[in-house]
Amino acid sequence: MGRTVREDAEALAQHISEAEDLLAALPPRPERDRTQRQDAARLADGGRRLRDRFLRLHAESVYDTLTDGRTRHPRVDELVYAAAEAFPGLVPTRARIAAELRHIQAHKEGREIDQGIFFRALLRSPKAGAHLVDSMLLPTRRALDLLPGFRRDGRADLGTVLIERRGAAAHVTVNNQSCLNAEDNRLMADLETAVDLALLDDGVRVGVLRGGVMDHPRHRGRRVFSAGINLRHLREGRISFVDFLLGRELGLLNKLAKGVIPDPDPDAFPDRTVQKPWIGVVDSFAIGGGTQILLVLDRVIAAEDAYFSLPAAQEGIVPGTGNLRLGRLTGSRPARRIILGGHRIAATDPDAGFLCDQVxxxxxxxxxxxxxxxxxxxxxxxxNRRMLGLAEEPADAFRAYLAEFSLVQAYRSYSEDVLEKVGRAWARPGASG
Incomplete structure (x- = not known):
């Protein structure tokens, strides 16, 4: 490689097409013997190395092609499937990902890893990466459609999330009843929509995020903040890398931290983002992704019997931007105990002051x-929250972290230890982490 982007793209497409033909000649993944598994791994690894090399040379050209010279702002899902059409073989097509969804995680080919390679390269680029981060701060189409009704009624039931305006505050209540508010694709989409509505409505000046009252037998009648990622969905292959694992960091969590961009015009003045303070209310527990959310909020209030944990290392995955943000609040040693050792913190523990403001x-x-x-x-x-954010998390630091996270998390989602752990855990009622 090293010629023009079009010549290299044609060479990549030819190589990937030949590799796909060889892969298609093998039995389905769960039926392969040891030699066939090694052959499939060799084909996948060769294609991934070639994609990585292509993107190291041409990432900005690819991104400019897909965004018309950075004049359009597609979200990550739109971007990755546009890339599949414009640059065959670079990333899996929508049809190939749909075919993967017919299998549990352990039986997939791991094509989302190719998406991780793609986004790592884009986010490593200061120009393409910054534009992509901004694109994910734009309001979702769904939120823009619902905004007139929310402004009029002060209420929107999104399915797993309810948002209500009460005085100056938007109260966002999570009601993912089937799994103790565990995070899945649907919940992440609903939560981002609710955050968009709260940020875009001029009648709202403060956001409040709280778990709803559960009907689960062990917690009936009690509120629960979050049980973390839905391990059953992860085992069943229903946790999307693009929409969930990457999209929640660039969309939902980054909007809570940095606000929404109503107008992508780079000349917008005096500031392009609309930010508002957020309060988190923790009843019972905030596990995994729930604790990750708390790290970007301005005030956390917890019940006396509540607790916090980030058990991602025990599950084998990376806790989103938790590794980027937790140490800033707790210091390095406690962050390692929490993330690497699975240390659980009760709201009444002395260390809890790093994670919540009031008990x-x-x-x-x-x-x-x-x-x-x-x-x-x-x-x-x-x-002042805007200035604190600039001091605590510079834009380039966030972008660089997400670049490496994109590939690490994609690989971890298909690692043998993760597949084994979720395979053991999935049968538990309301399994989550």
């Missing part, structure tokens, strides 16, 4: 929330 009896949570809303309802709070 009250469950009966006092509502009053504490209202007091915090009044305290954070100030233009000066918005200005």
């Amino acid at each position: 009250v009896p469950t009966a006092g949570l509502d009053a504490a929330v209202e007091a915090s809303v009044r305290e954070l309802d100030s233009p000066a709070v918005v200005a």
